[in-house]
Amino acid sequence: MIAEAFKFPEINSILRWKDLFTSFNKVALIAVAAAVIGSLIFILAGRKNALVAPKGVRNLAETSVEFIENGIVMQTMGKDGLGWTPFLLSLFLFIYLCNVPGIIPFLQMPATARMAIPMFLALLVWVIYNGVGIKHQGIGGYLKSTLFPPGVPKALYILVTPIEFISNILVRPFSLMVRLFANMLAGHILLVTFALLTSSLVTAETQQFLLKPMAILPFFMLVFLTAFEVLVAFLQAYIFTILTAVYIGGAAHPEH
Amino acid sequence: MEAIARLIAVTDPPQTPADVKAASAAASAGFAYGLAAIGPGIGIGYLVGKSVEAMARQPEAAGMVRTTMFLGIAFTEALALIGFVVFILIGL
Numbered sequence A: 001m002i003a004e005a006f007k008f009p010e011i012n013s014i015l016r017w018k019d020l021f022t023s024f025n026k027v028a029l030i031a032v033a034a035a036v037i038g039s040l041i042f043i044l045a046g047r048k049n050a051l052v053a054p055k056g057v058r059n060l061a062e063t064s065v066e067f068i069e070n071g072i073v074m075q076t077m078g079k080d081g082l083g084w085t086p087f088l089l090s091l092f093l094f095i096y097l098c099n100v101p102g103i104i105p106f107l108q109m110p111a112t113a114r115m116a117i118p119m120f121l122a123l124l125v126w127v128i129y130n131g132v133g134i135k136h137q138g139i140g141g142y143l144k145s146t147l148f149p150p151g152v153p154k155a156l157y158i159l160v161t162p163i164e165f166i167s168n169i170l171v172r173p174f175s176l177m178v179r180l181f182a183n184m185l186a187g188h189i190l191l192v193t194f195a196l197l198t199s200s201l202v203t204a205e206t207q208q209f210l211l212k213p214m215a216i217l218p219f220f221m222l223v224f225l226t227a228f229e230v231l232v233a234f235l236q237a238y239i240f241t242i243l244t245a246v247y248i249g250g251a252a253h254p255e256h
Numbered sequence B: 001m002e003a004i005a006r007l008i009a010v011t012d013p014p015q016t017p018a019d020v021k022a023a024s025a026a027a028s029a030g031f032a033y034g035l036a037a038i039g040p041g042i043g044i045g046y047l048v049g050k051s052v053e054a055m056a057r058q059p060e061a062a063g064m065v066r067t068t069m070f071l072g073i074a075f076t077e078a079l080a081l082i083g084f085v086v087f088i089l090i091g092l
Helices: A011-015 A026-047 A057-076 A079-102 A116-147 A154-202 A213-252 B002-011 B017-057 B059-091
Strands: none
Touching: A011 A154, A026 A057, A026 A079, A057 A079, A057 A213, A057 B059, A079 A116, A079 A154, A079 A213, A116 A154, A116 A213, A154 A213, A154 B059, A213 B059, B017 B059
């Protein structure tokens, strides 16, 4: 008989951390570290001699720039969008470095699993793609191309325009924010669940000799999910960046 | 009928309104997430299946198909994730 049933902790206790000092906790520390590490990589890489074959930090930096250029910008915006590479690269790197601490031992918390960082990033992207649209087409032209898509019968605009307004202006930043936030939070909660299951099976006060070795099952699941989170951390950063590129590209060059 | 009522009164401990509310919140949170996962599950399965089909037919277009596939997955998945957020908001 198990002495006490397995009890899942309050959601606050797995997401809130004690302040290191006033209003600065582990999540803020991870976000600051992500910004510092990201800048440091590129500052160090920029100091290396550009004429010799790249190695070490410079190799990493060049690979990531190439990945953003070929994997994201060229696929979504074409040659005109190459000027957006620095912005998309810093966005990608920041999100990735915020996601990855979710699986680094002793840190074990993705900074993007708190709403503040995804929300700020999504609002930033919202301001930028609307700004780009207004800059390239003028305020009237931008509203006309987003709210009144061409090729629709005139009578249908009563129906189409509100839908386009909601989906382009309101839902886009919301879904961008929720996608990143909920993915990282879900991964974090899954890891917490299986870690707790393992530890509560190992420490269970029980007469049944089969129960304690059963802890190997949630432990395997924990290892597998940790490997899965490596993939998710990369994929979410990639999806956030590629959607940003699609939105900016769509605002700059509307389909005719 | 009276016997059943007495049986229920014996087996069920007295419930406060707060208990009832918490119980129904927990139950509906489960339903909310479960229902929200059905559509995106079907959608992502269909989407990835079709993408694999396209990649197998035309391996040289695999890069383009993969990018578009991730975009589609991102849009489809958002619904399930909103369901997950609702689950947390009402369940925990």
